Amino acid sequence: MIYAQTAAPAVEPVTLGEVKAHMRMEEGQEDAFLTALTGIARSHLEHTTGLALVSQGLRLYLDRWPTSCIVRIGRGPVRSIEAVTVYDGDGAPQTVPLAGHWLDGYGRPARLWLPDPPAPGRAVNGIEIDFTAGYGESGADVPAELKRAMLMHVALMFSYRGAVAPADQPAAIPDGYDRLVAPYARRGL
Structure with a gap:
């Protein structure tokens, strides 16, 4: 299974204001850097949990x-299927x-069943399923534990700002x- 992002999230789960309040910062000279670290923290959390x-x-x-005719979708929660x-x-x-x-968009993994789908004629990547995933349109919809984990992660990465380049984070x-993230993490046997 291969996943590709077709539309990026419109906002980050935590705002710059929330990050600065967590870090007790008032100045604005680090805003661009904090915004970049917030994106890195979100990306890391999404990739490690499958969310x-x-x-x-x-x-x-x-x-x-x-x-089984049931497609398991490892990225979720799946809000809707857009196209197959x-x-x-x-x-x-x-x-x-x-x-x-x-x-079943909130299952871990999410599951999709389609009645009588046609067989692909292409041997590799012959099927594409476009879907929308996420807790909601804003950070207010994201569980508080995940937001707290992101804030802690941004603060730690910020403390390494002179020693580790943003491209090498986390x-x-x-x-x-x-x-904090364990209840949301993927489970394997």
């Missing part, structure tokens, strides 16, 4: 339909009707971070 915090467009690529496209052997797209589909994870 999309604020609504964003994503695409799932599949080679074939699962034998299947490519034939010549690479021509065919839109799959969404009538009658079933979505350099470390703060104490207590794992406990």
Whole structure:
């Protein structure tokens, strides 16, 4: 399974004001840097948990339909399925009707069932599922524990600002971070 972002979140889960209040900063000369670190903290949290915090467009690529006919979507919570496209052997797209589909968007992983989807003719990435995932349109919809973990992470990365370039962040994870995100993390056997 391959995921690609088709539409970035419109806002970050925590605002610059929340970051500055958490760090007890009033000056504005570090605003651009703090904004960049906030994006890094969100991206890290989303990739380690499989979550999309604020609504964003994503695409799932599949080679074939699962034998159970239930597609497991590892990025969530899934708010809606926008489109399903299947490519034939010549690479021509065919839109799959969404009538009658079933979505368990808040399951971990989310699950999608489509009645009688056509088989792809392309051996690799012959199926594309476009969906919207996230807790909501703003940070107010994101669980408080995840926002707190992000604030702690931004503060720690800020403390490394002279030693570690933003492109090389995150350099470390703060104490207590794992406990905050554990209820939302992916579980494996």
